[in-house]
Amino acid sequence: MSKRRATATVSKILTFSCVDGPGNRLVIFLQGCNYQCKNCHNPHTIGVCNDCGDCVAPCPSNALSMQKGNVTWQAELCTQCDRCLEVCPNQSNPKTQQMGVEDILQLVRKHQLFLSGITISGGEATLQLPFIVELFNAIKADSGLQHLTCMVDSNGSLSVTGWEKLLPVLDGAMIDLKAWQEETHLWLTGRSHHRVIQSIKLLSRHDKLEEVRLLHIPGITDFEHEIDAISHYLISLPERTVIRLNAFQHHGVTGQALKWEPCNGGQIKAFAEQLTTRGLSVLYREPLG
Ligand code: SF4
Ligand code: SF4
Known part of the structure; x- marks a missing residue:
């Protein structure tokens, strides 16, 4: 009998992605999130059926x-x-699957020749932490798979004790910083940003902070108002950390966020320039159209 017991509620799997961490990655999107972001572009991943x-x-x-x-x-x-x-009245999805660690390992083995690593995303990936820890341990212990990097894409809400369980098998984390001021973060996500700042600090100290992502929503997020403070903060992060700017678009969003102005090419470029003139190196892509 297999010793592997952890299972996860999986909403979607992409066998190849080049936007969910470095290189070519297999991405597992887990169902369920502890935030209620007004701008969520995948709201059906928030609830559990x-x-x-x-x-x-x-x-x-x-x-x-x-x-x-x-x-x-x-x-x-x-x-x-x-x-x-x-x-669905519950921001959920009837097409989720319960998958065990062995199910995912089989998929990773099938595609591993073309992969740089795997990323667990969501929803909020770390809500299913035992599964992630068991999966990453299994990958690190498998001589045919241990070259693959193991990363998570997270809203940063995991506790210090949670990160401490994951750190030994984690190669990097991509963290969303959704707003600079606490009130803006609370209004946008329904949650305090205290844990996010704590997670970024902890991951930096262990040199596991792969990426910090800022979603620019013109007139809504507070990054431009707080540009000096945010630049000073971002510049203190480890050299390996990529600062990625994303431009808000309407695709997938619901509710009041549909009334917000999408971020156009000029606006994301202007935001990037505000950061680069303050000494930061950033990545961004201008939206199509
Ligand atoms: S996915 Fe279907 S069954 Fe599940 S909560 Fe939504 S509507 Fe109900
Ligand atoms: S065919 Fe049915 S199960 Fe499939 S996406 Fe449409 S409504 Fe959902």
Whole structure:
């Protein structure tokens, strides 16, 4: 019998991605998040399904049914129309899968020749910490896979004790810094940024801070108002840390965020210049169109 027990609720897997950490990466998106970001571009990854069944009847392909009180998804019937995500009252997804560490290892082995590493993302990845620790341990212990880097993409809300469990098997973390001032962060995400600053500090001290990401929402986020303070802070981070600027777009967002102005090429470029003139090196991509 396998000693591996941890399982995860997985919302999606990408077998190749070049935007979720360095190189070519297999990315596992876990279901569930402890933030309620107004700007979330994947809001159906926030909630955990409670098997209410509201998505079953609206599915136009009969791919959903209730079996012994649980919503069941038949992948072979699904057309990926995402009607179920639109109607879910719980910001959830009936197409999640329970996957064990061995399931993921098999997938990684199949693709490993083309990979630089794996990234666990979300939702908020670290809400399923035992699974991540067990998976990364298994990768580090496997002579055919241990060359792959193991990273997480996180909102930074994990506690110090949580990071301490992960650090021995973690090669790097990508952390979102969603706002500079506490009130702005609280308003935007529903949570304090105390843990985020604490996580960035801890990961910096262990040289495991791969990337800090700033999502620029013109007129909404406070980075431009606080440009001197934020520049001073970012410049103190380790040399390896990439500072990545993302331009807010409407794709996937719901609610009041649809009324916010998307960030255009000129605006993200101007934000980048404000940082580079203060001595920072940053990465960003101008939005298409
Ligand atoms: S995406 Fe959802 S609603 Fe659409 S076919 Fe698949 S299960 Fe049904
Ligand atoms: S995915 Fe949403 S609508 Fe469907 S059963 Fe789960 S909670 Fe209900």
